[in-house]
Amino acid sequence: MDEHDLIAQLESVLSEGTRKFRGIAASVLNDPEAFIRGSNSETCERLDASEPTLIRFCQAFGYRGTSEFRIDLALAHARDRRGLSAVEPLHQDRRLVNVAQKMAIADAAAQRVSSDRHLLIDSGSTAEIFARALCNSPGKTIMTASLMVAQILMDQGQHDVLLTGGRIRSEARSLTGQLIPQSLSEFHFDTFVMGADCADPGSGLSTFDEDEAVVTRALMGSARRVNGLMDQSKFGEARLHKVCKFDALDCLITDLAETSQITSELRQSGANVVLVKPALSASQ
Structure with missing residues (x-):
């Protein structure tokens, strides 16, 4: 389903759904952030x-499960429809969807x-799968802002792993903040x-978080490709915060x-x- 239609579909359930589904739909519409951020x-x-x-x-809305539903609900709110503020999708939900596609991308x-x-290496679910794809790679020196990526690489044993430093974003298990551009100046x-x-x-590319946009541009400036x-x-x-145009990518x-x-x-x-x-x- 197009996430742009999800809110309208939820509203239709209020009059057409079963009693239990009407109750769930009403809760999602009344407190979407609680639904997006809460565990099952x-x-x-x-x-x-x-x-x-x-x-x-x-x-019933065409999703395989709750993770995909929560992501599209968050993206629908990110459009700022009807006065709703943006809510970033949970990282654990991102990790569960489009796994086959991310594996093919990571292998390439x-x-x-x-x-x-x-x-x-960036943070995020695709970055984590990319890190796993380096398991048979010769040892490299790898810096990342992701605690998850760092752990995956350390478990492989052959890489010299560095963290960027910065403030921990607990939900994403990643680092952010002005310490990152400072640390990159030496590399x-x-x-x-x-x-x-x-x-x-x-x-081009954009993000929910202003700090993430600043950090990503700093990371881009520290590599040849x-x-x-x-x-x-x-x-x-x-999304609100621009990162770069596509012609900035190799x-x-x-x-x-x-x-x-x-x-x-x-x-x-x-x-x-x-x-x-x-x-x-x-x-899948």
């Missing part, structure tokens, strides 16, 4: 509903940096592997279709688009 168990306790009922509610990205000795990396909250062919990793779910309306690796209008628009904007296809056997 917390939401079920608050709504006096079972987890299977909550999952069936999300599936890992091949592109196979000869690099010094890497910068120069071969490639920065980055993601984005949102990618729009016209306006910038490779963007974005599955097709990231393409949509721009390549954009994505699972968009060759025939997609977005692919055509990206190439017209100057992006070097590299298309991948997820393995059919990969986990």
